[in-house]
Amino acid sequence: MNRILEDVIHKNAATVERITSENTAGYVVADNTxxxxxxxxxxxxxxxxxVKHLHGVLVSSCQSVIRDLDPTNKLCFLRVAxxxxxxxxxPxxxxTITVVQ
Amino acid sequence: MNRILEDVIHKNAATVERITSENTAGYVVADNTxxxxxxxxxxxxxxxxxVKHLHGVLVSSCQSVIRDLDPTNKLCFLRVAxxxxxxxxxPxxxxTITVVQ
Known part of the structure; x- marks a missing residue:
């Protein structure tokens, strides 16, 4: 696990705690590299x-779909109900952070 | 265009009119067959x-990702920010209906 990610996780531990205490099935933070x-x-x-399916397959195919539709556009957030x-x-x-609720 | 779809579009014309009049860039309704x-x-x-990118590539890859994670689960709605x-x-x-806003 790289240094930046470790810092980010450490800094946001309190926020994560607060959010996951209500109505959340779980979360995954994955290293992109x-x-x-x-x-x-x-x-x-x-x-x-x-990580394999959502981050590997879905996010990357979504990013290329967005870029295909408009090359100046960029994926910000994905919500799959x-x-x-x-x-x-x-992403x-x-x-990449995924929260399951 | 098949019969069912024609009926659905005709029945919901008023609702579509109302929704698209506010803050919407546009919409696409596509025949799945x-x-x-x-x-x-x-x-x-x-x-x-x-239709080609979002409906063809993204929705079908999303459906298979969801099924891979849990075979009893089903995609309901997709929001791409x-x-x-x-x-x-x-879908x-x-x-499949796509609204761009």
């Missing part, structure tokens, strides 16, 4: 699945 | 691009 789980409230298998959960995905430069 | 534009407020090129617009995508059985 290594495509690895950095911090999560899920078990390893569940977190790995989210499903029958059971809602996935909130925030940043160094890390 | 033919993957063709059924009704839109964009020009043909823009609408075709949205970009720097310029927000794409709201509602239904016979048609």
């Amino acid at each position: 290594a495509n690895a789980v950095a911090e999560t409230s899920f078990d390893n298998t569940g977190a790995q699945a989210i 499903t029958r059971k959960f809602e996935y909130l995905v925030a 940043e430069d160094y890390f | 033919a993957n063709a534009v059924a009704e839109t407020s964009f020009d043909n090129t823009g609408a075709q691009a949205i 970009t720097r310029k617009f927000e794409y709201l995508v509602a 239904e059985d016979y048609f």
